[in-house]
Amino acid sequence: MAASPDTLARVEELTARRLNRTLLARQHLLARSTQTAHDLIHHLVAVQAQESNAPYISLWTRLEAFEKDDLTALLADRRAVRSSILRGTQHIATDDDYPWLRPTVQPVLDRGRQGAFGRVTAGVDPVELAALARKHLTGQTLTRPALARLLAERWPDVEPLALGWSAQCLLPVVHPPPSGTWGRFGATPFVLAEEWLGRPMAAPDAERLVVRYLAAFGPGSARDVQAWSGLTRLREVLERLPLRRYRTPAGVVLYDLPDAPLADEDAPAPVRLVPEFDNLLLAHADRTRVIADAHRRVVITGAVVRPTFLVDGFVRGMWSMTGAGIVLAPFEAITEAARDALTREAAELLRFAGTEGSVSFTAPGH
Structure with missing residues (x-):
């Protein structure tokens, strides 16, 4: 339910500059953080990884002491994984977050698969496709093209590319290193997430997603958290949580954690280099704060x-x-x-x- 004009009049208004400084503070772009790469990835919920080098630069620009081997080691030790997550795009998440995060955004992947390949795979039962892909991947790693060829044996009249991408959307799969590490390109390998992490997937948790978003990107509107995650109907989740409310000069309601500090709008902001696809630029419907x-x-x-x-x-x-x-x-x-x-x-x-x-x-x- 939208806030009434009387309610909005009593809510603190935040300027664009204060929203800017608060976002940068929560992103550790006002001052580089001393925490570990694993802890920062956890704080950010997931780090964009559509390009192999981008997550390394995202962490470098936010951490005081970070070298390329720090992230590569996390991926090799299975303490971080690369997979299709937020907005259905490639991200790196921690081993603790992926098991609940992937199921939470599964509707985004289902919607994306239907939009991109629904017509081509009209005669394919997605449940059967997922089950067959799981069978082929059990106990082994396959590249997307290799898995697609195996799936095409069951559906020879369907474009293999659509089958391979559908499997990536339908199943929790991760892409083990060296794929996606600094300077590495080529065919994307798949491995079942449960096998790679040694744990099952958890139940979806939209409330947890919203709270984590606000800690790293807030204050934010319902449209903001939906733009970042790809999910819809999150206003009702925000409304049932015990959150603080602010408003923009245009009257848009912003939600935030009750104890989350706001930065001083006059706080100095040093120059920063931000890589391609960084969520700093993609985490809000209204991006004018940055x-x-x-x-x-x-x-x-x-x-x-x-x-x-x-x-x-x-x-x-x-x-x-x-x-x-x-x-x-x-x-x-x-x-x-x-x-x-x-x-x-x-x-x-x-x-x-x-x-x-x-x-x-x-x-x-x-």
């Missing part, structure tokens, strides 16, 4: 979300890494102090990546 609409239309085109950099807490340009180094492309003119800080930060990223090269800038707006 990126202007005009800039969002340049950064996010279709399914692509480009790497960006922050100046004074907001996205002010994009960056790219090549064999020659890092190129920073500001949308508008930035101060000399910001250029110097970005140069130092980009040089540190080159060191982290183990890449030779220099840092350069394009002209503003190019």
Whole structure:
């Protein structure tokens, strides 16, 4: 039920700048965290991993002491897993979170599979497909193409690609290393999540999902948490939880944990380099708390979300890494102090990546 105008008038209004600083604080982008990579992944719920190098840079830009081997070791030790999770896209979650997180977002994967492959697989019983895929995967690892070929023996008239992707949506499967680790590409391997983690999947828990979202991305509206997770009908979940309420200048109701602090809107925000697909830019329906609409239309085109950099807490340009180094492309003119800080930060990223090269800038707006 929507709040009445009288109720909203009594609720504290949060400015865009205070929402910005609070988001950055909860994302550990105002000050790098001293916690472990495992703990930070847990805090963030799941880290975007559509591109192999992106989760490494997401952690590097948020942690005081992080090296590539830290995440690779977590994946090898099965303390973190890579799988289709939030919005049906590739993320890395901890071993403790995946068993409840994947079942919670399963409706998103079901909806995505139906939208992408429902017509092609119209004659295929999804329950039978999932059961047969589980049988083929039991006790072994198969790439998506290999699993698709086996499934095509049962449904020879169906496009194998649709069968392989359907299995990925219907079953809790994870992609074991070295797939998805720094600099590694190629066919995606599947292994049953229960076998890899040595534990069963848990019951869906939408309330837990909402609470964890607010801790890492709040305050947020019902539309915000739905944009981040891909789930629908979460307002009723928010309404039954004992949450604090705020509002935006436009009157949108924002929910937050009762004891979660708000950052000072004048808190200094250092420059940060954010990788492609980072949830910083994807966790809200209204993204103006971190990126202007005009800039969002340049950064996010279709399914692509480009790497960006922050100046004074907001996205002010994009960056790219090549064999020659890092190129920073500001949308508008930035101060000399910001250029110097970005140069130092980009040089540190080159060191982290183990890449030779220099840092350069394009002209503003190019």
